[in-house]
Amino acid sequence: MSTKLVDERRLQAKTILGAFDLPLGGTVSGVAHGGSFVQSGTGAPIETRDPSTGEVLAHVLTAGEDDCKLAVAKAHEAFKSWRLVPAPHRGEVVRRLGDGFRKRKEDLARLISLENGKVLSEARGEVQEVIDICDLAVGQSRQLFGREIASERRDHRLVEQWLPLGVVGIISAFNFPVAVPGWGWAIALVCGDTIVWKPSSHTPLISIAAQQIFHEVTAGTEAEKVFSLIVGRGGAVGEALLADDRVALIQATGSCALGDRVSAAVAKRSGRAILELGGNNAVIVLDDADLRLALRAVAFGTVGTAGQRCTTTRRLILQRGIAGRFLDQLVAAYRTVKIGDPLEDGTLMGPLVSSEAVRDYEEGLAEIHRQGGKLVYGGTVLAERAGYFVEPAIVQSTKDMPIVREEIFAPILHVFEVDTLDEAIELNNSVPQGLSSGLFTTSLAAAERWLSAVGSDCGIANVNVGTSGAEIGGAFGGEKATGGGRQAGSDAWKGYMRRQTITINYGSELPLAQGVEFPVD
Ligand code: NAD
Numbered sequence: 001m002s003t004k005l006v007d008e009r010r011l012q013a014k015t016i017l018g019a020f021d022l023p024l025g026g027t028v029s030g031v032a033h034g035g036s037f038v039q040s041g042t043g044a045p046i047e048t049r050d051p052s053t054g055e056v057l058a059h060v061l062t063a064g065e066d067d068c069k070l071a072v073a074k075a076h077e078a079f080k081s082w083r084l085v086p087a088p089h090r091g092e093v094v095r096r097l098g099d100g101f102r103k104r105k106e107d108l109a110r111l112i113s114l115e116n117g118k119v120l121s122e123a124r125g126e127v128q129e130v131i132d133i134c135d136l137a138v139g140q141s142r143q144l145f146g147r148e149i150a151s152e153r154r155d156h157r158l159v160e161q162w163l164p165l166g167v168v169g170i171i172s173a174f175n176f177p178v179a180v181p182g183w184g185w186a187i188a189l190v191c192g193d194t195i196v197w198k199p200s201s202h203t204p205l206i207s208i209a210a211q212q213i214f215h216e217v218t219a220g221t222e223a224e225k226v227f228s229l230i231v232g233r234g235g236a237v238g239e240a241l242l243a244d245d246r247v248a249l250i251q252a253t254g255s256c257a258l259g260d261r262v263s264a265a266v267a268k269r270s271g272r273a274i275l276e277l278g279g280n281n282a283v284i285v286l287d288d289a290d291l292r293l294a295l296r297a298v299a300f301g302t303v304g305t306a307g308q309r310c311t312t313t314r315r316l317i318l319q320r321g322i323a324g325r326f327l328d329q330l331v332a333a334y335r336t337v338k339i340g341d342p343l344e345d346g347t348l349m350g351p352l353v354s355s356e357a358v359r360d361y362e363e364g365l366a367e368i369h370r371q372g373g374k375l376v377y378g379g380t381v382l383a384e385r386a387g388y389f390v391e392p393a394i395v396q397s398t399k400d401m402p403i404v405r406e407e408i409f410a411p412i413l414h415v416f417e418v419d420t421l422d423e424a425i426e427l428n429n430s431v432p433q434g435l436s437s438g439l440f441t442t443s444l445a446a447a448e449r450w451l452s453a454v455g456s457d458c459g460i461a462n463v464n465v466g467t468s469g470a471e472i473g474g475a476f477g478g479e480k481a482t483g484g485g486r487q488a489g490s491d492a493w494k495g496y497m498r499r500q501t502i503t504i505n506y507g508s509e510l511p512l513a514q515g516v517e518f519p520v521d
Pocket residue numbers: 171172173174175176180198199200201232233234235237238239242253254255256257258261275276277278279309310311407409435477478482
């Protein structure tokens with residue numbers, strides 16, 4: 001980068017950060033107990049960088065274990081009154097939160113592009129997702145209903161009700177710095193829970209900005225103390241959150257390795273966890289597919305967010321009749337992808353999030369090569385420019401290569417050829433993860449087989465839609481090593497409440513269930 005470009009970029013970064021009163025290169029607090037930021041972070045400070053240039057954006061004071069304990073104590077205290085606020089009134093707070101994000105959508109989207117590196121259109125979509133889930137949660141706040149079940153006993157009523165759960169600890173990944181934690185905030189808040197949020201150390205400024213928005217809309221209200229932020233390292237502050245038995249639920253988004261850690265730590269204290277972990281998602285294209293649709297879906301699924309989505313298409317399974325033609329078209333489409341500054345119009349692929357992510361990309365490709373995979377396209381680190389830019393890569397792989405079972409969190413696509421749908425389904429289901437999957441076909445019979453009990457084993461199974469880009473109305477999550485958790489819409493709210501089964505006797509006898517007799521006077 002020339003000196004002039006460096007200066008221009010600094011000015012741009014300064015303006016973007018300025019929208020949230022964050023000084024470029026300055027020191028800011030990543031700890032907020034109940035709304036107001038505190039300067040006494042006891043964790044080691046971290047640097048956050050612009051992945052497009054590698055330049056330091058700010059130094060962030062992080063939380064230590066004591067800050068975590070204090071945040072949980074405050075959230076626990078706040079829960080005592082928040083749970084008594086009528087749910088539709090809690091919904092009103094979430095409506096204002098959605099409006100807060102609406103008002104700051106552009107500012108926050110630009111900050112996401114700057115610190116996370118996703119292109120502006122996707123960053124706007126990410127903020128929109130928070131707004132959408134807030135809208136959904138407002139309606140949900142009037143629909144937290146139980147059910148009445150027919151009792152076998154005369155003059156008895158058998159009902160289920162749902163009650164607030166307690167403190168929810170939200171651990172989030174860098175790649176969706178506000179949308180995925182936002183699914184949790186909005187639903188947990190209408191459910192009557194309070195929140196301690198530990199975001200990724202790669203995106204602390206985005207979380208500080210989100211916390212500011214929260215503070216702006218709740219200051220002086222009964223919701224002022226229900227939301228705390230603890231930026232900090234996973235191994236320190238994250239572990240403290242997992243171990244704290246005042247945290248009723250951990251919502252954890254991250255790698256499968258994180259899931260193993262969360263499962264073990266939370267099970268040890270018989271806590272509850274919603275796990276949203278890594279994916280290894282496949283698209284299958286059959287000979288009878290509309291290739292135009294499939295091509296667009298695969299291009300977005302593989303290159304979108306620079307291959308850093310949990311739902312990124314990592315495996316492409318082509319039926320032999322169209323395989324050669326489709327691959328040629330995909331390579332041609334890849335050649336048109338503009339890689340560059342995520343804040344610039346027309347850029348389709350920004351940088352990876354960090355230098356470690358670039359190293360993972362290089363090491364992943366080297367291992368694929370060692371195991372016999374053949375590079376078809378890309379595979380180069382764009383070292384001539386500053387920042388963490390790479391080319392998207394396509395490799396021809398075979399199903400017996402151990403590495404195809406792993407999620408490499410970078411834009412690397414494995415391509416396979418198969419003869420039949422059943423062979424494709426077997427390959428789709430052959431990996432440890434089970435998040436998202438898509439089949440492209442015009443055959444009703446093939447589509448229905450794909451959606452049947454012998455079809456995709458993933459939490460998300462699409463037809464003529466790619467693996468990426470879910471709507472918030474449905475429950476989101478995956479099976480197997482992806483963790484089994486569900487978030488966002490549908491009945492995911494039940495994960496944030498406790499269920500109580502109630503039997504009421506309004507008669508003058510005490511009949512026992514199953515006709516059991518126990519005659520004592
Ligand atoms: P990561 O696992 O490195 O980190 C995720 C979060 O866990 C971070 O906040 C990190 O600080 C924290 N953490 C790390 N170690 C911890 C510990 N011992 N205790 C408590 N917290 C700890 O993941 P990442 O690189 O930020 O994100 C990418 C991963 O997230 C990918 O595997 C991706 O598939 C997954 N992801 C999944 C979903 C989903 O919904 N299934 C969504 C987004 C991302």
